[in-house]
Amino acid sequence: MFGFAFYYPIVMSFFWVSGGLYYYFRRERHAPPRTAPPALADAPMASILIPCFNEGEQVDETIAAALAQCYPDFEVIAINDGSSDDTADKLQALAERHERLRVIHLDRNMGKANALRMGALAARSEYLICIDGDALLDSYATHWMVWHLTSGPRVGAVTGNPRIRNRSSLLGRIQVGEFSSIIGMIKRAQRVYGRLFTVSGVITGFRRTALHRIGYWSDNMVTEDIDISWRLQMDHWDIRYEPNALCFILMPETLRGLWRQRLRWAQGGVEVMLRHTQDLLSWRKRRMWVVLCEYLFSVAWAYTMVLIIALWAIGLVVALPPALHIDTILPRWHGVVLAMVCLLQFAASIIIDRRYETRVGRNYYWMIWYPVAYWLIGMASTVVALPKALLKRRNTRAVWVSPDRGIR
Structure with a gap:
């Protein structure tokens, strides 16, 4: 048990770093710059979908960024x-004021999955670029995503590269490193x-044909993005990652907001695992x-980590067997070994990420706090999420809850 708790993060870090560096040297290093995406022989129309719930403070800049795409034919x-x-x-x-913009008004809060479904049904394009209501889409993101979606008939989705906008607090600066060295890697x-x-x-492009085959987004899952990813790949659609498709987002900068966000992510992962594990047992879905x-x-x-902490606490008051x-x-x-492995992972991510942010390295000074702030929250949220997902009433609609968007 103790060996697993020690070796698991080291082994996974090795896989992430080796895979991330291979991806970088094979696909990113000699790729064209972000501002000069590969040319499209025929630039098809794209639809940018923006589900909104209580986004009055930031909806103006979100729509402005979406309308400023360097792409010839699109609607918002x-x-x-x-x-x-x-x-x-x-x-x-x-x-x-803007001819490219159309608005759909729903009379009550039905959740992000339902809002995306309504937008997909109203879209005029086969290619859907979905972003959150507080996200700022980079000018070239649509071009990069459509390029992937049109590159092969089995490409069902392409996910972009979220970047943190709010960096005024310690939690905000730590998340800059997390999205680079952990999530991006x-x-x-x-x-x-x-x-x-x-x-x-927060930023994903979809082929509408693929969504139609699997029944669009599930409105009873806490995290619709994890569920749609699994169902697309179980239906043998390919999902790609495009780091040049940047999107600037707001993230929690309070411990309470961070806990709520990570608990929702953890619960969503458990719900997807419980729903789809049995379907994955067939040989055709072995990938x-x-x-x-x-x-x-x-x-x-x-x-395992919670059990180790519990044994340490019990051992303070009760004599336990030596084992x-x-x-x-x-x-x-x-x-010390874990800290060195973390530093190596952070260093590898700096090599990769400087392509997109030249001064991203200065935020890694704060990454020393990452294990304290995020490993503990991630561990605790996973432990709480499992029973919460098991006790959740089935077919309960997942509606919007306004997140913590940082210190404004």
Whole structure:
């Protein structure tokens, strides 16, 4: 048990770093710059879908960034999902000023999955670029995503590269490094190994034919992005990762907001695992087994760490057998090894990420706090998410809950 708790993060870090570096040297290093995407022989129309719920504070800049795409033929569809603030009025005013913008008003909060489905059904294009209502889409992101979607008939989706906008606090600066050295690295490695655990819900391009085959997004899953990723790949659609498709997002900068976000992510992963594990047992879906095993090991690691902490706490008041006695939970030699592995992973991510942000390295000074702030929250959220997902009432609609978008 103790060996698993120590070796699991080291082994996974090795896979992520090796896969991420392979992806970089094979596909990114000599790729064209972000501002000069590959030419399209025939630039088909693209539809940018923006589901909105109480986005009045940032909807103007989100729509402005979407309308500023360096792409010849596109439309923007904003779906107001029963907002209770001034989102509807602002969207309507914007629609009167911009011909490319259409607005769909839903009378009540039905959830992001339902809003995306309504937008997909109203879209005029086969290619759908889906972003969140507080995200700023880079000018060239649509071109990069459509290029992938048109490159092969089996490409069902392409996920982009979210970047953190709010960096004024310690948590914000740590997340800059997390999205680069953890999330970005994992997506690169998983793309090399063949299957992605999830697309980024904040920026993903879809082929509408693929969505139609699998029944669009599920409105009873806490995280619709994880579920749609698994169902697309189980239907043998390919999901790609395009780091040049940038999207700038707001993230929580309070511990409460961060906990709620990570608990929702963890619960979404558990729900997807519980729903689809049985379907993955067939040989035809064997390429998803690596993704499933990786997630199962991460859940097992979280519970193992909680058990070790519990044994240490019990050992303070009760004499335990030597095999179960934990002297301390403070880092010793194994903590130094883990810290060195983390530093190597952060260094590798700097090599990769400087292509997209020249000064990204200065945020890694704060990454020393990452294990304290995020490993503990991630571990605890996974432990809480499993029983929460098991006790959840089935077929309960997942509706919007306004997230913490940082210190404004």
